[in-house]
Amino acid sequence: MTARDAPGSPTDLHVPEPVARPGGHASFDHISFDEGAAIDRPSPEAPETGLRDYGYGLVRVLGGAGRAWDPGIDAEMLRRGLRAMARTRLFEDRMFRAHRQGKTSFFMKSTGEEAIGVAPSLMLGARDMCFPTYRMQGWLIARDYPLEMMINQIYSNEKDPLRGRQLPILYSARDYGFYSLSGNVGSRFGHAVGWAMASAYRGEDHVALGMIGEGTTAEGDFHEALTFAGIYRAPAILAINNNQWAISTFSGIATPAGTTFASKAIGYGIPGLRVDGNDFLAVWAAIEWAAQRARAGKGATLIEFLTYRAAGHSTSDDPTRYRPADEAGHWPLGDPVERLKAHLVELGEWSEQRHTQMVAELTDDLRSAQRAAEAVGTLGQSKPPVAEMFDGVFKEPDWRVIEQRRELGV
Amino acid sequence: MAVMNMIQAINSALDVKLADDPATLIFGEDVGYFGGVFRVTDGLQQKHGIKRCFDTPISEGGIIATAIGMGANGLRPIPEIQFADYILPAFDQLVSEAARLRYRSNGEFWAPITVRSPYGGGIFGGQTHSQSPEAIFAHITGLKTVIPSTPYDAKGLLISAIEDDDPVIFLEPKRLYNGPFNGVQGQPLKTWEGFAEAQVPDHHFTVPLGQAAIAREGADATVLAYGTMVHVAKAGIEESGVDAELIDLRSIVPLDIETITASVSKTGRCVILHEASSFGGFGGELAAQVQERCFWALKSPIERIAGWDTPYPHAFEWDYFPGPGRLAKALARVMENR
Numbered sequence A: 001m002t003a004r005d006a007p008g009s010p011t012d013l014h015v016p017e018p019v020a021r022p023g024g025h026a027s028f029d030h031i032s033f034d035e036g037a038a039i040d041r042p043s044p045e046a047p048e049t050g051l052r053d054y055g056y057g058l059v060r061v062l063g064g065a066g067r068a069w070d071p072g073i074d075a076e077m078l079r080r081g082l083r084a085m086a087r088t089r090l091f092e093d094r095m096f097r098a099h100r101q102g103k104t105s106f107f108m109k110s111t112g113e114e115a116i117g118v119a120p121s122l123m124l125g126a127r128d129m130c131f132p133t134y135r136m137q138g139w140l141i142a143r144d145y146p147l148e149m150m151i152n153q154i155y156s157n158e159k160d161p162l163r164g165r166q167l168p169i170l171y172s173a174r175d176y177g178f179y180s181l182s183g184n185v186g187s188r189f190g191h192a193v194g195w196a197m198a199s200a201y202r203g204e205d206h207v208a209l210g211m212i213g214e215g216t217t218a219e220g221d222f223h224e225a226l227t228f229a230g231i232y233r234a235p236a237i238l239a240i241n242n243n244q245w246a247i248s249t250f251s252g253i254a255t256p257a258g259t260t261f262a263s264k265a266i267g268y269g270i271p272g273l274r275v276d277g278n279d280f281l282a283v284w285a286a287i288e289w290a291a292q293r294a295r296a297g298k299g300a301t302l303i304e305f306l307t308y309r310a311a312g313h314s315t316s317d318d319p320t321r322y323r324p325a326d327e328a329g330h331w332p333l334g335d336p337v338e339r340l341k342a343h344l345v346e347l348g349e350w351s352e353q354r355h356t357q358m359v360a361e362l363t364d365d366l367r368s369a370q371r372a373a374e375a376v377g378t379l380g381q382s383k384p385p386v387a388e389m390f391d392g393v394f395k396e397p398d399w400r401v402i403e404q405r406r407e408l409g410v
Numbered sequence B: 001m002a003v004m005n006m007i008q009a010i011n012s013a014l015d016v017k018l019a020d021d022p023a024t025l026i027f028g029e030d031v032g033y034f035g036g037v038f039r040v041t042d043g044l045q046q047k048h049g050i051k052r053c054f055d056t057p058i059s060e061g062g063i064i065a066t067a068i069g070m071g072a073n074g075l076r077p078i079p080e081i082q083f084a085d086y087i088l089p090a091f092d093q094l095v096s097e098a099a100r101l102r103y104r105s106n107g108e109f110w111a112p113i114t115v116r117s118p119y120g121g122g123i124f125g126g127q128t129h130s131q132s133p134e135a136i137f138a139h140i141t142g143l144k145t146v147i148p149s150t151p152y153d154a155k156g157l158l159i160s161a162i163e164d165d166d167p168v169i170f171l172e173p174k175r176l177y178n179g180p181f182n183g184v185q186g187q188p189l190k191t192w193e194g195f196a197e198a199q200v201p202d203h204h205f206t207v208p209l210g211q212a213a214i215a216r217e218g219a220d221a222t223v224l225a226y227g228t229m230v231h232v233a234k235a236g237i238e239e240s241g242v243d244a245e246l247i248d249l250r251s252i253v254p255l256d257i258e259t260i261t262a263s264v265s266k267t268g269r270c271v272i273l274h275e276a277s278s279f280g281g282f283g284g285e286l287a288a289q290v291q292e293r294c295f296w297a298l299k300s301p302i303e304r305i306a307g308w309d310t311p312y313p314h315a316f317e318w319d320y321f322p323g324p325g326r327l328a329k330a331l332a333r334v335m336e337n338r
Helices: A075-100 A114-123 A137-142 A147-155 A189-201 A220-231 A262-268 A280-295 A336-346 A352-376 A386-390 A399-408 B006-020 B044-048 B060-072 B088-098 B134-138 B151-163 B228-240 B257-267 B282-297 B324-334
Strands: A129-131 A208-213 A236-242 A272-276 A301-306 B024-028 B053-055 B076-080 B114-119 B144-146 B168-173 B213-216 B221-225 B244-248 B251-253 B270-277 B303-307
Touching: A075 A114, A075 A137, A075 A147, A075 A280, A075 A336, A075 A352, A114 A137, A114 A236, A114 A280, A114 A336, A129 A189, A137 A147, A147 A352, A189 A208, A189 A220, A189 A236, A189 B060, A208 A220, A220 A236, A220 A262, A220 B060, A236 A280, A262 A272, A262 A301, A272 A280, A280 A301, A280 A336, A386 A399, B006 B024, B006 B044, B006 B076, B006 B151, B006 B168, B024 B060, B044 B053, B060 B076, B060 B088, B076 B151, B114 B151, B134 B144, B134 B168, B134 B251, B134 B270, B134 B282, B144 B151, B151 B168, B213 B228, B221 B228, B221 B257, B221 B324, B228 B244, B228 B270, B228 B324, B244 B257, B257 B282, B270 B282, B270 B324, B282 B303, B303 B324
Parallel strands: A129 A208, A208 A236, A236 A301, A272 A301, B024 B053, B024 B076, B076 B114, B114 B168, B144 B168, B221 B244, B221 B270, B270 B303
Antiparallel strands: B144 B251, B213 B244
16 A cells, blocks of 8 residues: 555545645635624633633734723833844844854844734733744843944854853843843743743742744644643743744645634633734733733633734745745735834824934944944854853752863963 | 662652752652652652642643743743653753753753653563663763662762753662562562661762762772662672672762773773663763773773663663673673683
8 A cells, every 4th residue: 555545535545735835826715704803801800711712813903993901001011022033033044144244144034923922022021021932032122232233143252141152142131121132943832831831939020921823733742831821820921923934844734724823722721812913912922811810820821823924934045936026915914014004194193204313313323233243243253261161050060161261272 | 768669769859959948849640649650759748838749731841841941930840751662742942941951041041850761671571661861861961861770879960960960861770669670570579678878877978970870889890870770780799709899879870981081990890780771871982082091001991781672672671671681791701811
């Protein structure tokens, strides 16, 4: 019996494929949401049993009047959000070019997904902790982490805060509520739960935000974290960045068609919210709801942010090899920067002129930050002292690294 | 001071730490109300409260991930993995996260966790309740691996491990929980009663990590062992009649290289004994270290006595288990070169 003999059999092996590959007609008709429908905002303290439909709906605020989830944030904060998202996009475009110019080894962008990094960063407090994915540089940028330091990390130069030990963008910034990143996806999701349990153990009201990609929800880490979060009622917000693509693999390989990632919450006994991830206000509102719930002692929430990875996976990836080149144009939830900008303009709180001026200012800032980092050096031109390679394996070095440092002559 | 078996000594260490440090907490499968399948956490939940010692789902990866997150947020968790054979679902957490967090974050985050787990054979546990996985942890940069051989050391080393700011794998030789065992099957079971190493203070004390103990002084050969095999080695040395020095490593990372080097330099002969299978086992690393540091003092080749390179077989346990007879023969062989 070979695979070729199977067609026609009711048990034929089913391997899902996306709607379109390169050359095909891109479509997102399979992503269902009702454009006009308003979804109500339940009390954040409502029992989980009454919240089981929200994982199949879509929380949206922008583009509809009087939506129940409108978080009512003022124009000043909206402008801050817009500025941070625009700054993130400009920063990433510039660093992507820096990679192409040979200034670093690797880079990743979050183009089209900026609201998911920026809105939670501005919404949550200084003592809350984010366990990010590598597509959340916007968190740091929104909290005004020095751009020059980010670039020093990307260049692994002498002023790299992580001392040349980590791939570009795998930042760690405790004082900014940003947990240490790693190239292994998913393995910090459970740390968010443990961190939150420690907060609850001390009776504090700080919450943890764990973020994971939709592709990584297939890892055991995801299910273990949700199991623990549900059982111990951890004050955690567990969020899925569903950007449709895990490198070349479409979301239908991570979960079967016809269901949602948010609805996975039901079996773990926690609420699941499906949220328009390109809607800054909806992202803010969902995080705020889940944080209120966690701080009220009602435990964790799973949130699926629906978004689209407009960029390639990384500088090593060419998405035109596996998806239609114009697919982004078909994405039904638009662009987070453009949507928030239009909203502010509509409110009379922003204009094309102000936007152009802001972009010019941000570009100037970026240019000077990059210039300062390049004065220290790009990858290979400058690096921390080699002796530091041996530091930090343990709190105190043991004889192995002491001997080896001597052997290397540093 | 009281006579304690190893279960009681470990329980006492946990009791002392729960009492003196509110940042400590214990969790794992069956460790809470029931007190653990080996009774190691017996009474701790009743005494210290359900938040200090509680049950978890059957989820080793989840247990360790949770512990790391708690550790990063200022606690000092002491998770239990019910058998060392079950630790592998948590391997990614231990290797990619616990061991690397301090280094990769340049000291912003770290994981001060102590993972307790019973290991080793001699209890008719078959493949899945008998393994000795210490070498795979020793290979991981950033993890410490500790293995006591007596009740006194178990308590003192465990307190040191808990107070250490780095992740520690604390492997408990389950064959020694209730009494010493010399590797000869079929004898009446011994308890710890009457052994000096079972005199354990009730209060807080530490045995530092990275310091081996000379379990027996000798002039003609050095035997390196840890855990259950320390007791097997004593019997094997006695059987051989060789005046061998026995070093109980107590922790394999950090390794007390000075004590090892000094002893082999003195005796000129080295036999390494461990229960884990031979190929790629920790004995290979010990042999390499001894060769690099003591080559010119060696009078005969270094010998390794270890489990065979098969899975741990149920019916053949005593054919697999490296008993004192194999050590005695190895000692006789190394003594051939005078």
